[in-house]
Amino acid sequence: MISLAFHHDRIVAATISDGGDFVLASDVATPDGDYRGWLLAARDAVDALGDGTAAMKVAVALPAIVDEGVVSFTPLATIGQSNLQRDLQSALGREVGLYGFGDCLAAFEARDMPKSDTLVALWIGKSCHGGIRANGARLEGAHGAAGNWAHLQLPSPVPHELDGRHCWCGRSGCLETFLSESGFEDDYERITGERHDAASIAAAAATGDIVADSVVQVFEDRLGRATATIISLFDPQMIILGGMVPLPERLETRVPRKWPGYVQINRTKTRLAVSANGADALLKGAALLMSGKN
Ligand SMILES: [Zn+2]
Numbered sequence: 656m657i658s659l660a661f662h663h664d665r666i667v668a669a670t671i672s673d674g675g676d677f678v679l680a681s682d683v684a685t686p687d688g689d690y691r692g693w694l695l696a697a698r699d700a701v702d703a704l705g706d707g708t709a710a711m712k713v714a715v716a717l718p719a720i721v722d723e724g725v726v727s728f729t730p731l732a733t734i735g736q737s738n739l740q741r742d743l744q745s746a747l748g749r750e751v752g753l754y755g756f757g758d759c760l761a762a763f764e765a766r767d768m769p770k771s772d773t774l775v776a777l778w779i780g781k782s783c784h785g786g787i788r789a790n791g792a793r794l795e796g797a798h799g800a801a802g803n804w805a806h807l808q809l810p811s812p813v814p815h816e817l818d819g820r821h822c823w824c825g826r827s828g829c830l831e832t833f834l835s836e837s838g839f840e841d842d843y844e845r846i847t848g849e850r851h852d853a854a855s856i857a858a859a860a861a862t863g864d865i866v867a868d869s870v871v872q873v874f875e876d877r878l879g880r881a882t883a884t885i886i887s888l889f890d891p892q893m894i895i896l897g898g899m900v901p902l903p904e905r906l907e908t909r910v911p912r913k914w915p916g917y918v919q920i921n922r923t924k925t926r927l928a929v930s931a932n933g934a935d936a937l938l939k940g941a942a943l944l945m946s947g948k949n
Contacts, residue, residue: 722799757786759940879913
């Protein structure tokens with residue numbers, strides 16, 4: 656199986672063995688605002704894997720909602736206005752399956768989970784996505800959109816959180832404007848007037864920078880509110896976070912401590928964990944979904 660992940664700035668391709676291991680990988684930058692350029696970049700990424708992959712199908716992970724092969728609700732406007740499945744199949748000359756980031760993360764992280772458990776996966780990156788597994792299967796919903804948590808409004812906002820943060824989806828105050836790479840970086844910039852990338856801010860917090868630490872604390876509290884809403888709706892055994900998650904070990908402990916303030920009944924069986932697999936989980940999860948193994 657070949658997997659492709661369409662990130663905001665690059666396309667990553669990998670061949671994945673039946674056992675789920677990476678065999679080969681390639682990575683190309685994505686062109687700006689050019690649909691044909693995207694297709695050609697995807698082809699370049701696949702071609703770089705070599706001739707031995709000629710008979711392989713391609714599973715594609717996208718920051719989008721995917722419903723029966725149709726892509727919608729993606730910040731990558733270039734790929735969201737076309738019949739991507741048809742055009743990718745044509746560009747690659749192979750069978751293609753499309754899957755949202757949230758469903759890919761959920762499929763991969765649920766692989767060793769009891770079938771009776773419910774898992775909610777939250778991808779936090781340049782854009783944010785979600786997926787739900789219940790009874791051993793993806794919860795698709797009526798429109799392939801189940802788990803699309805990031806465009807709910809931030810729960811229990813305090814006054815300064817109502818300052819009208821604009822979201823790419825056209826509304827303001829969405830969770831993604833707070834709980835994303837750029838949201839995290841925006842918070843730091845508001846306090847310091849300086850722009851740093853999310854990884855640098857998290858690293859500064861880990862070494863005792865008080866301002867960076869306060870930004871992480873605010874992130875944790877907002878994540879506590881957001882996940883409490885998810886717990887109220889789905890009562891999952893597991894919430895898994897992927898992508899950009901600052902100070903994951905600390906966050907796994909601190910966020911659940913916030914839940915009693917937002918969830919009305921005892922939910923101590925729900926665990927919060929951060930995926931240890933980074934963006935690889937998207938590629939491997941897409942392969943699992945296309946192979947029908949998960
Ligand atoms: Zn939004």
